Amino acid sequence: MNRACLLLLLFPIVACSNDAAPTSSQKPDGPKLYVSKNCTTCHGPKHEGTFMAPPLTRLSEHWNRTDLASFLKEPNVWKQKSPRLTEHAKHYRSPMPPTFGTDEERRTLAEWLLTLP
Numbered sequence: 001m002n003r004a005c006l007l008l009l010l011f012p013i014v015a016c017s018n019d020a021a022p023t024s025s026q027k028p029d030g031p032k033l034y035v036s037k038n039c040t041t042c043h044g045p046k047h048e049g050t051f052m053a054p055p056l057t058r059l060s061e062h063w064n065r066t067d068l069a070s071f072l073k074e075p076n077v078w079k080q081k082s083p084r085l086t087e088h089a090k091h092y093r094s095p096m097p098p099t100f101g102t103d104e105e106r107r108t109l110a111e112w113l114l115t116l117p
């Protein structure tokens with residue numbers, strides 16, 4: 001009987017702490033957003049670049065998360081400010097389109113993009 005009581009006491013605690021743990025599937029996820037926002041069309045499925053757009057590599061040398069999220073929202077504004085992006089643009093037929101969605105989605109994308117080697 002003592003054992004049964006102990007188990008009954010412990011169980012709800014375990015169940016509660018499991019409930020409170022954040023589930024990763026609810027958070028937006030960079031690689032999934034990259035696919036669902038059609039970035040693959042121009043930058044390629046492995047962000048290796050295509051004739052439509054440059055490869056997305058070593059972005060952390062040029063961007064921080066806030067600026068990159070802002071670039072995704074308004075690429076044209078950033079292109080005007082950056083000779084490097086203006087130079088990029090000369091090689092591609094269509095410009096980088098604004099990324100529609102929430103600020104959180106753009107921040108998540110930016111954070112993940114900065115981890116790409």
Ligand code: HEC
Binds near residue numbers: 039052093094095
């Ligand atoms: C229509 C083709 C197209 C699509 C779709 C597209 N891009 Fe681009 N992207 C470009 C082009 C072209 C450039 C080079 C700058 C320019 O010309 O605007 C660029 C530049 C970039 C850069 C800057 C690269 C650097 O070297 O600093 C990043 C980051 C980027 N894109 C990420 C994305 C992400 C993330 C998505 C999806 C949300 C996306 N792009 C969708 C065409 C595209």
